[in-house]
Amino acid sequence: MTSLTLPDIAAQSSEQFLPLDWVGMCGIALPLLLDGRSLSARADAGVSLDDGAARGIHMSRLYLALEILEQQPLSTALIRQVLEHFLESHQGLSRRAYLRLAFDHLLKRPALVSPLAGWKHYPVSIDARLENEMFHVELSVDIPYSSTCPCSAALARQLIQEQFDRDFSGPSLDRDSVRQWLGSSSGIVATPHSQRSNARLQVRLADGELHLTELIDCAESALGTAVQTAVKRADEQAFALANGQNLMFCEDAARRLHQALRQAQGVTGFKVRVEHAESLHAHDAVAASRWQW
Numbered sequence: 001m002t003s004l005t006l007p008d009i010a011a012q013s014s015e016q017f018l019p020l021d022w023v024g025m026c027g028i029a030l031p032l033l034l035d036g037r038s039l040s041a042r043a044d045a046g047v048s049l050d051d052g053a054a055r056g057i058h059m060s061r062l063y064l065a066l067e068i069l070e071q072q073p074l075s076t077a078l079i080r081q082v083l084e085h086f087l088e089s090h091q092g093l094s095r096r097a098y099l100r101l102a103f104d105h106l107l108k109r110p111a112l113v114s115p116l117a118g119w120k121h122y123p124v125s126i127d128a129r130l131e132n133e134m135f136h137v138e139l140s141v142d143i144p145y146s147s148t149c150p151c152s153a154a155l156a157r158q159l160i161q162e163q164f165d166r167d168f169s170g171p172s173l174d175r176d177s178v179r180q181w182l183g184s185s186s187g188i189v190a191t192p193h194s195q196r197s198n199a200r201l202q203v204r205l206a207d208g209e210l211h212l213t214e215l216i217d218c219a220e221s222a223l224g225t226a227v228q229t230a231v232k233r234a235d236e237q238a239f240a241l242a243n244g245q246n247l248m249f250c251e252d253a254a255r256r257l258h259q260a261l262r263q264a265q266g267v268t269g270f271k272v273r274v275e276h277a278e279s280l281h282a283h284d285a286v287a288a289s290r291w292q293w
């Protein structure tokens with residue numbers, strides 16, 4: 001037989017009087033709408049439990065408040081609305097509300113020269129909180145790129161010069177022989193090392209649109225050596241040129257990103273961390289920078 005009154009343990013008093021910083025649910029599956037597409041996200045939703053005598057929060061109310069995120073395009077205003085709903089549904093219990101969204105942002109990227117294109121995924125997380133009517137939202141995105149060591153390039157050039165002196169020690173130079181030599185492996189005796197690198201941008205956002213794609217575009221254009229998707233030889237050659245024209249220590253990459261983010265729309269503060277997964281070493285070269293953080 002079904003009882004008409006369901007026991008509600010959360011409504012009981014706690015045996016210990018103790019407020020809690022964060023209570024909620026992690027890893028909730030949730031579709032989001034971004035740039036006209038639906039994407040698969042994971043949400044962590046929580047509130048503080050400021051009433052130390054209350055046994056528990058109302059998990060279902062947080063869960064149901066997330067529904068709006070699958071119906072309307074993702075924006076900071078929408079996230080704020082969700083957090084306000086968290087607090088409205090926990091009056092007397094909670095003063096702070098938290099939401100974290102994690103997803104992969106997929107972008108179709110054209111090849112450098114050929115008419116090909118392919119997809120790249122950018123891991124994104126958005127952390128938002130509402131406290132004393134103050135709304136904070138931070139977005140973090142990982143951007144892979146290529147970096148070629150400027151020191152290694154200079155050392156390689158020196159070896160090429162020395163090889164040139166050995167191979168062309170005579171008094172006269174024949175243009176065709178030099179040209180042929182430049183195209184041979186005995187001409188380019190040394191190559192600089194390059195590495196796949198990662199930039200993690202953490203930005204504080206003003207209220208409004210997310211401008212996520214614009215943020216990624218801005219960072220990739222500042223670096224000049226975004227990793228590619230579909231690649232034919234013409235694209236690979238253009239990529240080699242881009243790397244040669246954008247030799248970068250990790251410090252250079254961090255400075256480029258810092259300058260670019262200072263100009264980015266809707267960004268009120270940021271932290272940048274770049275990691276060059278060195279092929280010279282078994283460890284990484286890392287640089288970090290921040291502004292209003």
Ligand SMILES: Nc1nc2c(ncn2[C@@H]2O[C@H](COP(=O)(O)OP(=O)(O)OP(=O)(O)O)[C@@H](O)[C@H]2O)c(=O)[nH]1
Nearest residue numbers: 007008009010011023055056057058059060061062
């Ligand atoms: N507070 C809390 N609830 C939990 C936990 N684990 C599971 N739940 C369940 O989450 C469910 C939803 O809780 P509530 O939101 O309070 O559900 P409800 O009482 O039916 O909804 P309201 O009438 O809106 O309060 C309940 O069945 C709880 O038992 C937990 O660790 N803490």
